[in-house]
Amino acid sequence: MTSSETFVLATYFFVLVILAVYGWHRYYLVYQYMKNRDRRRETPPLPALLPAVTVQLPIYNEMYVADRLIDAVCGIDYPRHLLEIQVLDDSTDETTSVAERAVRRNTANGVNITYIHRTDRTGYKAGALDEGLRAAKGEFVAIFDADFIPTPDFLLKTVPFFADPKVAMVQARWGHINEDYSLLTKIQAILLDGHFVLEHGGRNRSGLFFNFNGTAGIWRRTAIGDAGGWQHDTLTEDLDLSYRAQMRGWTFIFLPDLIAPAEVPVEMNSFKSQQHRWAKGSIQTCRKVLPRILRSGLPLRVKAEAFFHLTANFNYLLMCVLSVLMAPSMVIRFNMGWYEMLLIDVPLFFAATASVANFYMVCQRELYPRTWTQRLRYLPFLMSIGIGLTVNNTRAVLEALFNRQSEFARTPKYRIEGQSDEWIGKKYRQSFVVQPMIELALGLYFTATVFYALANGIYGTVPFLVLFQIGFLYTGLLSVVQQYASDDVVLKTEEV
Numbered sequence: 001m002t003s004s005e006t007f008v009l010a011t012y013f014f015v016l017v018i019l020a021v022y023g024w025h026r027y028y029l030v031y032q033y034m035k036n037r038d039r040r041r042e043t044p045p046l047p048a049l050l051p052a053v054t055v056q057l058p059i060y061n062e063m064y065v066a067d068r069l070i071d072a073v074c075g076i077d078y079p080r081h082l083l084e085i086q087v088l089d090d091s092t093d094e095t096t097s098v099a100e101r102a103v104r105r106n107t108a109n110g111v112n113i114t115y116i117h118r119t120d121r122t123g124y125k126a127g128a129l130d131e132g133l134r135a136a137k138g139e140f141v142a143i144f145d146a147d148f149i150p151t152p153d154f155l156l157k158t159v160p161f162f163a164d165p166k167v168a169m170v171q172a173r174w175g176h177i178n179e180d181y182s183l184l185t186k187i188q189a190i191l192l193d194g195h196f197v198l199e200h201g202g203r204n205r206s207g208l209f210f211n212f213n214g215t216a217g218i219w220r221r222t223a224i225g226d227a228g229g230w231q232h233d234t235l236t237e238d239l240d241l242s243y244r245a246q247m248r249g250w251t252f253i254f255l256p257d258l259i260a261p262a263e264v265p266v267e268m269n270s271f272k273s274q275q276h277r278w279a280k281g282s283i284q285t286c287r288k289v290l291p292r293i294l295r296s297g298l299p300l301r302v303k304a305e306a307f308f309h310l311t312a313n314f315n316y317l318l319m320c321v322l323s324v325l326m327a328p329s330m331v332i333r334f335n336m337g338w339y340e341m342l343l344i345d346v347p348l349f350f351a352a353t354a355s356v357a358n359f360y361m362v363c364q365r366e367l368y369p370r371t372w373t374q375r376l377r378y379l380p381f382l383m384s385i386g387i388g389l390t391v392n393n394t395r396a397v398l399e400a401l402f403n404r405q406s407e408f409a410r411t412p413k414y415r416i417e418g419q420s421d422e423w424i425g426k427k428y429r430q431s432f433v434v435q436p437m438i439e440l441a442l443g444l445y446f447t448a449t450v451f452y453a454l455a456n457g458i459y460g461t462v463p464f465l466v467l468f469q470i471g472f473l474y475t476g477l478l479s480v481v482q483q484y485a486s487d488d489v490v491l492k493t494e495e496v
Contacts, residue, residue: 054138124408237280388475439476
């Protein structure tokens, strides 16, 4: 074996081992959830004197959903004299007039709602929340993004938990208004369910840190100040504040049975933009707070879980390396003897991928005990799309590592609630030119690798190779097709 072949194999197996370790961590989260699944929180009784609550609605160029959000929040069941609503609008388009009309309409109906418009987007969402907080009168602060439709009982089901003076934040689970719109929205719904039910549920019930998700949650105002306030040196101000608050001794509560319906992205480029922001922001937060966590006097199990949580997106760098090395390593080992693949890397691959399937299978079984087996057909597509995000999220991780600054790119919302709704031709489209080409190239690369494996009888690796092949082809092709379709509609509209 040459030195270059040795290097390829050593790197390949090193990457597989690390990915397998993170795969075993998923099993640990499932174990923590199942171990503590009966520790459900009952809603405490309402206090005799309800506190004043401010609801903040940060929006930026959300002309299709701003009206829906404002009307839903104004319909929350809470004493009018104790409820304050702030529309924090940084918009630069027609959203300003849409939001102002909704505010005036609800003000006329006796709702205490104010419209705050910034022309300087300093700090982006974190800056808007911070500015609104300075004028807020509430003892507690609830936050909803533009794509949410909070239920009327949201405050009545969250405020009672603050009877415990150590509680800083209560987080609801996200629902999915348009889950059945397409394969992409169905996969996103399953991904989010896993994050909330098993990650949040497992961490919270076992006394580990978990994070506020930026929306559909309510904070104790003094906890925000005690933790250092909203800071905008990362793209995930919610994750950053969450860790700073919990390091100060505050506790968080997750309510899996309180659902806040929301709209998931229906278009691949918007989904990629959202995932890019989350991945980049998590690595920025990792660089910022993880060293302090590891140096702190927190219990070892809390530190370990924080490490796995905050470093998880580094796996995309490893996946990128793995994608490039998979074909040459397979050729090298085939020439050495096929049994090495069966004895070494197939088990490692299985440890890394089976943990993902198990994770989401358990989640769907918890949420849909009668129909969960029918939903398992989506798991291969879920794993493929996760792989297909490798290029997108690797770019995000590298930007965070090299401190490349970028603005807060919010995810476009088109008010897609049912399959009859259409997003093509609407504003806020996002486009990627080079990235889909790279994804398509990787898809073709894995197509050739699949044919090589079949031609040489290396059947044990084919299922894993197909996951990569479909993942890259799907994300790349859908990005190009949807971008072209939308551009074509806009062009024809302009011509008319």
